[in-house]
Every structure is written in C-alpha cells, then in structure tokens.
Amino acid sequence: MKASLLLALVCTAVLVAGARADAPGEPETLVRKVQEYTQKATAMAKTALSMVQESDAAQQARQWLADNADLAKQRLVWLKEQLLEFWKPMPAA
Known part of the structure; x- marks a missing residue:
C-alpha cells in the first residue's frame, strides 16, 4: 500500500471521527475509535514496509x-x- 493512500485513509478516519464528535455522544468512544484506526494504519504501514524491504x-x-x-x-x-x-x-x- 502506498504511503499516500495510507495517509489519506488515516485522514479520512480522523475527519469521520471528528464529524461524529460534533454530534452528541461519548467523546471517549470517539477517541478510542481514532486510536484503533491509527493502530491499524500503523500496523498496515509496518507490514507494507517490511514486505518492500524483504522483496x-x-x-x-x-x-x-x-x-x-x-x-x-x-x-x-x-x-x-x-x-x-x-x-x-x-x-x-
């Protein structure tokens, strides 16, 4: 996965989470979801980088x-x- 695509996905996730934050709800849930998205994106980036390095x-x-x-x-x-x-x-x- 290209880094620019990964960055776009992370930004989209943050924007979606921010849009949901405007609605009344639990801010802790929003923070947790953003953290989960970030962890998944980081894991995907590490996997992609290691695949490229081992190619x-x-x-x-x-x-x-x-x-x-x-x-x-x-x-x-x-x-x-x-x-x-x-x-x-x-x-x-």
Missing part, C-alpha cells in the same frame, strides 16, 4: 550497492585527485 528487488539493490560501493569510492578519489591537479598553480617561467 527480491530490494535485496538485489542492496547487493548491487554493496558490490559497487568500493568502485564508487575509487572513482571519487580519482576525481578528487584530478581536480586538485587542475587547481595547482602553474610554476612561473
């Missing part, structure tokens, strides 16, 4: 980053050396 694509991406981190560091060092060489002052003739 094959995420594992492959982490492996690719781990494999290529050294290469990226080497290239950054090389680039830094080239820039330092470029900015060295020229000796006077």
Whole structure:
C-alpha cells in the first residue's frame, strides 16, 4: 500500500471521527475509535514496509550497492585527485 493512500485513509478516519464528535455522544468512544484506526494504519504501514524491504528487488539493490560501493569510492578519489591537479598553480617561467 502506498504511503499516500495510507495517509489519506488515516485522514479520512480522523475527519469521520471528528464529524461524529460534533454530534452528541461519548467523546471517549470517539477517541478510542481514532486510536484503533491509527493502530491499524500503523500496523498496515509496518507490514507494507517490511514486505518492500524483504522483496527480491530490494535485496538485489542492496547487493548491487554493496558490490559497487568500493568502485564508487575509487572513482571519487580519482576525481578528487584530478581536480586538485587542475587547481595547482602553474610554476612561473
């Protein structure tokens, strides 16, 4: 479930609960319902996040980053050396 959809559901639940609060009734019930909605939304978000983190694509991406981190560091060092060489002052003739 996308985070924006989850946020929309939580906001809708809070708005519905707020609309019911305008009607005479028990405020404790309203607070309890909002807490239940929030707990359910949190649980759904945690489940969705863990599913994404455990997916094959995420594992492959982490492996690719781990494999290529050294290469990226080497290239950054090389680039830094080239820039330092470029900015060295020229000796006077």
